[in-house]
Amino acid sequence: MAALIPVGVAGLGRYVPERRLTNHDLEQIVDTSDEWIVQRTGIRERRIAADGEVTSSLALEAARAALADAGMAPEELDLVICATVTGDQPFPATACRLGFDLGAARAGGFDLAAACSGFVFASQVAAGFVQSGQFRNVLVVGAEVLSRILDYRDRNTCVLFGDGAGAAIYTSLERAGRGEFLGGSIAMEGGAESILAQPGGGSRHPATADSVQQGLHFMKMGGTRVFRFAVRVFAELVQGVIDRHGREALGVIVPHQVNQRIIESAMEQIGLPMDLVFTNIDRYGNTSAASVPIALREAYEAGRLQKGKLVVMPAFGAGMAWGHLLLRW
Ligand SMILES: CC(C)(COP(=O)(O)OP(=O)(O)OC[C@H]1O[C@@H](n2cnc3c(N)ncnc32)[C@H](O)[C@@H]1OP(=O)(O)O)[C@@H](O)C(=O)NCCC(=O)NCCS
Known part of the structure; x- marks a missing residue:
């Protein structure tokens, strides 16, 4: 077996929607209080996707930021993995829309559903592909629009979650130079x-x-x-x-x-x-x-x-x- 290629992080990116939903806003919607939420969870506000924003559009912004950080062009990506449980729709994979919008013309892609562990699992999958030499540059995005599956009448859940996206690009450690x-x-x-x-x-x-x-x-x-x-x-x-x-x-x-x-x-x-x-x-x-x-x-x-x-x-x-x-x- 060929020796494994050491893997590093070439770039990191993030994107959160503009709209803030504060605890005080939630007090107007459900029977809760800023004091209860802060004391039990530490949360003061969360971001909510605008009408028309979807998981792939949040993912796109985070991916662009990661590419800029890496100094990499989208055509250099070999694989796009999108970790999400709130994809644009049940199928096709959100990664396909993301890769298309990003201009990742050479890349294959798929989604990975592991809820809150999604990015951590997808990053290990990505690193495995780079280690084996099968792919050189792999983009992993964790993206969610959880606000669309929350019941804003249920105080047990709606106060806890928000929307956003984060991305990492894995490549050989030699090229990345950091984040082994x-x-x-x-x-x-x-x-x-x-x-x-x-x-x-x-x-x-x-x-x-x-x-x-x-x-x-x-x-x-x-x-x-x-x-x-x-x-x-x-x-x-x-x-x-x-x-x-x-x-x-x-x-x-x-x-x-x-x-x-x-x-x-x-x-x-x-x-x-x-x-x-x-x-x-x-x-x-x-x-x-x-x-x-x-x-x-x-x-x-x-x-x-x-x-x-x-x-x-x-x-x-x-x-x-x-x-x-x-x-x-
Ligand atoms: C949800 C959570 C914050 C509740 O905290 P807790 O300390 O267990 O809550 P307590 O037992 O002190 O209080 C529960 C009471 O608060 C009430 N309550 C729940 N949400 C509330 C809210 N947003 N505002 C006010 N009261 C609320 C409940 O109805 C319950 O009332 P009851 O006793 O009359 O039935 C806590 O259990 C938690 O964080 N769990 C993990 C959830 C999570 O992170 N999930 C995602 C994992 S990836």
Whole structure:
């Protein structure tokens, strides 16, 4: 077998819609309060896609930013992977529209559905293709318009989520010169459809007047069970990296932006200070597959990715599915 090609990150990009939905705005829509939301989640506002904006259009802006950061032309891309659970439509893949709009004339593409773990899983798939030599330049975008599957009468879910997109381009480490891919993990525990899901619109509950009447096209969630699961796997994933590489190697943790309290509880459990974590949940809420790449780009802009140090990205969500991505910057 040929030797594996070392992989790096050529470019990072992000895009969030202009419109802000604050906690005070939500107070006018459902029975909630700014105080409750901030105390339980750390979220102060989230972004909402404008009429006419769709997942591929958010993804397009993030992808363009990543290409500019990489100094790469769209024709140089070999593969486009779009991680999303709110694609433009059930099929064809949102990646096909994205690749077309971007001008990625040579690229193949597909979508990857792993909810909040989507970017972390897709990045490992991308890195595998580059490592093997099958593709040279792979674009991964995590993009979501969750506002279109939220029930703004359900205070248990509608306050938590927002819209956005983030992107990364993987290529050989030689070309990228930074962000060496060191690996990661992909895990699942099935049979959890009732904990966090969009039940309607698939083969189990096809869209009918009745399914719409029952609101099955909206996201449903059992919050407390998700909370406990998220704290446990976050702590396990980060502890695993420390056991393998040592505490000193750790530069920054850029986790799925799930909930400030989940992040704080997990950090306390591992005995690590909060200044090791990058968060932006106060401004965007939970943007599912977009959350890690948006945070990664912002951590980069803020100078939080330190040369030679590890960047750990734990993610977890519906499935249940969880895992992490590990880079050395
Ligand atoms: C949803 C979540 C914030 C609730 O926090 P919590 O500390 O478990 O909530 P509590 O048990 O203190 O309170 C629940 C009560 O608050 C109420 N409540 C829920 N949402 C509310 C809101 N937006 N505003 C006011 N009250 C709300 C509930 O109706 C419930 O009331 P009840 O006790 O009368 O039934 C928390 O469970 C959570 O973050 N879970 C993880 C969810 C998540 O991140 N999912 C995505 C994973 S990828």
